[in-house]
Amino acid sequence: MTPSSISKQPSVLTPIEAESRNMAFTTRLEDFINWSRKNSLWPLPFGTACCAIEYMATVSSHYDISRFGAEVVRFSPRQSDCLLVLGTVVEKMGPILREIYDQMLEPKWVIAVGVCASSGGFYRAYHVMQGIDEIVPVDVYVPGCPPTPEGIIYGMMKLQEKITKGGIVRARDRYKLNRK
Amino acid sequence: MPEIDTNLIENKLPGFLKEFSTEIVSTQDYRGDLTVVLSSGAVRKAIAFLKMHLKFEVLMDVFAMDYSKFEPGTPERFAVIYNLFSLSKKRRVRLKVFLKEENPEVDSVYDLYASANWFEREAWDLFGIQFKGHPHLTRILCHNEFEGHPLRKDYPSDGYQQLRRASPSVGL
Amino acid sequence: MQSVQPSDNFLQLNLGPSHPATHGTLRIFVKLEGEIIRDMKLEIGYLHRCFEKMAETHSWNQVIPFTDRLNYVSAMMNNVGYVMAVEKLLGIEVTKRCQRIRVIMAELSRIIDHLVCIGANAVDLGALTCFWYFFRERENIYDLFEAACGARLTTSYTRVGGLMADLPEGWVEWCRKIINNLPRTLDDVEGLLTTNRIWMDRTRGIGAISEARALEYGFTGPCLRATGNSYDVRKTHPYYDYDKFDFKVVTETAGDTYARYLVRMAEMRESLKIIQQALSDLPEGPVNVNDWSITLPPKEEVYGSIEGLMAHFKLIMHGIKPPKGEVYSYTEAANGELGFFVVSDGEGRPYRVRCRPPCFAIYQAFPEMCIGQTVSDAVATLGSINIVAGELDR
Numbered sequence: 001m002t003p004s005s006i007s008k009q010p011s012v013l014t015p016i017e018a019e020s021r022n023m024a025f026t027t028r029l030e031d032f033i034n035w036s037r038k039n040s041l042w043p044l045p046f047g048t049a050c051c052a053i054e055y056m057a058t059v060s061s062h063y064d065i066s067r068f069g070a071e072v073v074r075f076s077p078r079q080s081d082c083l084l085v086l087g088t089v090v091e092k093m094g095p096i097l098r099e100i101y102d103q104m105l106e107p108k109w110v111i112a113v114g115v116c117a118s119s120g121g122f123y124r125a126y127h128v129m130q131g132i133d134e135i136v137p138v139d140v141y142v143p144g145c146p147p148t149p150e151g152i153i154y155g156m157m158k159l160q161e162k163i164t165k166g167g168i169v170r171a172r173d174r175y176k177l178n179r180k
Numbered sequence: 181m182p183e184i185d186t187n188l189i190e191n192k193l194p195g196f197l198k199e200f201s202t203e204i205v206s207t208q209d210y211r212g213d214l215t216v217v218l219s220s221g222a223v224r225k226a227i228a229f230l231k232m233h234l235k236f237e238v239l240m241d242v243f244a245m246d247y248s249k250f251e252p253g254t255p256e257r258f259a260v261i262y263n264l265f266s267l268s269k270k271r272r273v274r275l276k277v278f279l280k281e282e283n284p285e286v287d288s289v290y291d292l293y294a295s296a297n298w299f300e301r302e303a304w305d306l307f308g309i310q311f312k313g314h315p316h317l318t319r320i321l322c323h324n325e326f327e328g329h330p331l332r333k334d335y336p337s338d339g340y341q342q343l344r345r346a347s348p349s350v351g352l
Numbered sequence: 353m354q355s356v357q358p359s360d361n362f363l364q365l366n367l368g369p370s371h372p373a374t375h376g377t378l379r380i381f382v383k384l385e386g387e388i389i390r391d392m393k394l395e396i397g398y399l400h401r402c403f404e405k406m407a408e409t410h411s412w413n414q415v416i417p418f419t420d421r422l423n424y425v426s427a428m429m430n431n432v433g434y435v436m437a438v439e440k441l442l443g444i445e446v447t448k449r450c451q452r453i454r455v456i457m458a459e460l461s462r463i464i465d466h467l468v469c470i471g472a473n474a475v476d477l478g479a480l481t482c483f484w485y486f487f488r489e490r491e492n493i494y495d496l497f498e499a500a501c502g503a504r505l506t507t508s509y510t511r512v513g514g515l516m517a518d519l520p521e522g523w524v525e526w527c528r529k530i531i532n533n534l535p536r537t538l539d540d541v542e543g544l545l546t547t548n549r550i551w552m553d554r555t556r557g558i559g560a561i562s563e564a565r566a567l568e569y570g571f572t573g574p575c576l577r578a579t580g581n582s583y584d585v586r587k588t589h590p591y592y593d594y595d596k597f598d599f600k601v602v603t604e605t606a607g608d609t610y611a612r613y614l615v616r617m618a619e620m621r622e623s624l625k626i627i628q629q630a631l632s633d634l635p636e637g638p639v640n641v642n643d644w645s646i647t648l649p650p651k652e653e654v655y656g657s658i659e660g661l662m663a664h665f666k667l668i669m670h671g672i673k674p675p676k677g678e679v680y681s682y683t684e685a686a687n688g689e690l691g692f693f694v695v696s697d698g699e700g701r702p703y704r705v706r707c708r709p710p711c712f713a714i715y716q717a718f719p720e721m722c723i724g725q726t727v728s729d730a731v732a733t734l735g736s737i738n739i740v741a742g743e744l745d746r
Contacts, residue, residue, distance in 0.1 A: 046370055048377050048399055049742055050424035050505055053468070057494075057504075060487035075372040091343045092323035093377060093398045096369055122417070125402035126330045126339045127322055146505055211440055211679050237567045241691060241708040250697050251676075263680065263691070263708070267567070267583055274680065295570030295713050306404075321397040321745055330405060337405045 038160040044080035049087030051114035063149040077103040088116035224287040236264040242299035244307040257281040285310035306331040376741030392719040403746040407705035411671040420506040423743040426461035431510040437681035437692035459623040465686035473735030513647040514640030559733030560608040570713035573688025579607035585684035609736040671700025
């Protein structure tokens with residue numbers, strides 16, 4: 001958050017002016033909301049395969065994702081805002097992933113963790129979906145098979161950057177508003 | 181060339197040879213694994229015999245094979261292999277039956293061994309082998325709109341079939 | 353399974369594939385009367401990644417990464433199981449050093465598998481602390497794996513005829529240090545769980561199965577040993593000099609969740625004993641078989657001699673060509689007897705690889721273990737039987 005209107009300090013300050021310098025600063029609404037959203041992501045770990053085990057290592061005490069405010073894992077789509085797809089999504093699982101994604105409330109983000117979720121991985125097979133972006137829009141792709149916990153944390157940091165740069169009215173919602 | 185090693189069978193499975201002398205097609209002892217090839221109608225009786233009389237308590241595995249691209253040719257295209265294990269006698273035996281290509285079917289052994297239930301469903305799902313008498317022969321691994329039997333040799337390995345509706349294939 | 357009548361007071365509930373209690377992608381349909389389960393149906397296949405079809409389109413060594421992802425919490429054991437089957441088909445025996453290293457890796461994998469199983473089981477019942485403690489230990493063992501082969505979870509360490517590479521320097525002492533520290537964590541968690549009133553009330557008598565029914569279903573591994581049967585492939589059909597190690601096969605008699613927990617905790621200690629014995633007696637020598645039609649020749653030979661160059665070229669272009677035949681080879685994985693049935697038609701790719709998953713047989717019995725008990729008991733039982741969807745669905 002960049003306080004965008006700190007005026008130059010005058011040479012003499014009254015006591016109350018000096019106090020108020022430390023109490024408040026101004027910023028844009030978007031920056032404030034994005035700051036609060038990115039530092040309190042509530043992930044929904046849609047764990048299917050090996051990447052889920054690496055995610056379990058990420059939330060454990062050694063790598064500790066709660067430094068980023070994201071330790072509140074909620075397995076209900078109504079209560080979470082970040083869908084982490086961890087592992088291979090097969091054709092049978094696809095409709096379920098779509099239903100979970102649809103049930104989540106805006107704003108929501110999707111991270112495809114691992115190559116299986118990003119593009120099918122090395123399974124070019126009859127039952128494996130070649131990437132979850134066939135059915136849900138993905139914000140961040142984290143490659144790796146499985147990605148190390150550092151990789152997953154880097155993916156979340158990239159998502160935080162994306163949230164910082166984004167507006168608070170999301171492109172999808174803007175589209176919906178304009179259509180009406 | 182099919183051959184029956186009578187000494188081998190008599191040593192490893194005493195009494196089996198006398199009971200099923202007409203149904204055994206061949207035997208094999210490759211790398212220490214005993215395989216007995218039977219005719220497809222005798223499988224149920226043979227497995228019951230092995231369970232009751234020779235104390236093969238555990239059915240480890242039931243799976244199928246498609247020999248269409250195998251050289252030299254086998255008598256039929258499909259085979260179902262039963263992997264039996266005797267805990268008390270520490271013996272293993274593999275029973276193999278060859279099934280014809282047009283309508284591969286064999287008797288189900290789900291009531292002899294409870295483990296056979298899902299293994300046979302999987303063989304049906306991936307190969308299309310019909311198990312006569314199985315209570316619930318439906319897809320277990322592939323999704324329920326899947327057409328074809330993917331592990332057959334003529335099914336392409338990347339033959340995708342997307343699932344349209346998320347309805348469960350079993351319900352209560 | 354009769355259809356539900358309007359007069360039935362049963363609630364149909366779907367514990368869907370995305371659920372915190374289902375470890376992985378399992379779908380359970382229950383018919384509830386209040387909280388008691390009257391009927392249960394299972395649906396699997398939500399992680400069917402076509403391992404057997406992929407094995408037919410890749411070469412013998414390329415199948416090894418696919419085997420990693422079968423039971424992904426203990427990947428080394430699957431690698432060892434698969435290459436054992438191929439080596440049986442080839443009729444070769446690997447070097448003593450390779451055997452010993454494979455034993456050490458397999459036992460370390462068994463330990464981490466049991467850590468995850470008990471940790472996840474405890475989390476389901478609310479005991480979160482044990483999860484953190486166990487995952488801290490897992491990180492130590494991951495460091496060992498990463499030093500040996502470069503990957504933490506999906507290791508692909510073995511190759512047909514040997515290993516990817518020998519152990520780095522200092523690995524043995526490091527391993528010994530970690531092994532010596534592990535019992536302290538096990539004691540901590542045992543102190544938290546074993547005589548804990550809440551844990552005992554929630555797991556004793558829950559999800560029980562008798563030995564006879566377990567054998568009918570084809571149980572193997574800790575779930576069978578918790579019912580009283582002492583079948584362990586390492587003792588019954590010893591491979592890789594397991595008969596020379598001094599360790600016990602742990603059994604309990606109750607066959608319920610508490611018994612499975614006790615068996616797993618004790619098995620981890622036995623695995624520690626095996627690793628200590630193996631580390632103290634690690635033979636020197638090469639890790640790869642000296643047959644250049646199976647393992648790659650060393651680089652000095654490849655660049656130095658014409659035979660090495662030709663062997664390297666032939667191996668990379670055509671691959672290993674085992675003789676025609678079919679074998680079944682089995683090892684004691686963390687969940688039970690993991691079998692690989694491998695068929696070769698003389699080409700550089702397997703004709704058929706069949707993996708006999710231990711979880712498949714155990715999960716079939718899950719309704720029988722749960723009917724008549726409550727939903728929360730079903731959650732406790734599901735955690736204790738250690739269903740890994742990668743192995744179940746392959």
